[in-house]
Amino acid sequence: MALLMPLNGLKEEDKEPIIELLVKAGSDGDSIGNCPFSQRLFMILWLKGIVFSVITIDLKRKPADLQNLAPRIHPLFITFNNVVKIDVNKIEEFLEEVLCPPKYLKLSLKHPESNTAGMDIFTKFSAYIKNSKPEANETLERCLLKTLQKLEKFLNFPFPDETDENSMEDIKFSTHKFLDSNEMTSTDCNLLLKLHIVKVVAKKYHNFDILKGMTSIWRYLTNAYSRDEFTSTCPTDKEVEIAYSDVAKRHTK
Structure with a gap:
């Protein structure tokens, strides 16, 4: 998958940097795989309005030129004017610094409290979905719901x-x-x-509509589903389910 690269003949200051986002491929070896970190950077670059390329890497058949480019490093990473950048948080900080106004959109917050909203949801979800002890399931589910209710209140x-x-x-x-x-x-x-991911996996492997009754979170997700920046960077539900299939098998044993 690739977007058009910058045109030749532009003034140096008008040229956009050459950016490649290398991400893990899905189960078919070509589509976008389930990787929250990849999608995060994909969305940031899209929202910035920058021209960039996306390259999916099949880790089962990792190409030799990738090994030469970034030995011992698995996707996700980016190349920025042929310089390899790794670590999602550092990449995000770098992109916000170099792709800045007035040419590029600023993605920072207006309200500092928004930065911590929902920050513990994925941790609680991971504990819940990876649990293999039936007696602990109810407690872990309650902990997850509590964090979701906190986000619901914040969005309200x-x-x-x-x-x-x-x-x-x-x-x-x-x-x-x-x-x-x-x-x-x-x-x-x-x-x-x-x-x-929480919505898809909880429904698939626990038959649990985890966001039932949480109207503000549903509103939040619905607004995201209406944006290409989200839906076009999202792995399919099938890819999300595949990514958690081994965890689900351990859960049902």
Whole structure:
């Protein structure tokens, strides 16, 4: 999968950097595999409005030129003007620094509290889905639901800029589409894909509609599903299910 590269003949300052995002391939060896870190960077680059290429790597048949490019390093990583960059957090910081306004969109938060919203959901989900002791399942499920309810409450609560102190109307519920505002930020790129995995895996292997009744989280996910930046970077539900199939087998033994 590749997007068009920058055109020749541009002034040096107008040329876009040459960026390649190398990600793990799916079960067919070609499509995008399940990797939250890959999707996170994929979304960030897309939202930035930069031209870049995406290369899926079949780890079962890892090409020799990849070994030469980044020995002992598995995808995910990027090359930026042919320089290899690794570590998702460092890559994200680097991209925010070099792909900055006015040419590129800024993806940082307006409200600092948005940065920690839902931050423990995936940890609780991992404990729940990897549990092989039936007697512990109810407790772990309750812990996961508690963290989801905290996010539900956060998404419900209006930010100060959603209220008008001169208005007689009492704003009780937030209407922002995403965590921080009506626009996606880098924090959404981290949380949304994890929520999607939680939804798909819990339903497949526990027959559990884990977000039932959580209207604000559903609103949040629905807004994401309406955006190409999310749906076009997402692995298929099948790929997500395959990624957790071994865990599910251990759970049912």
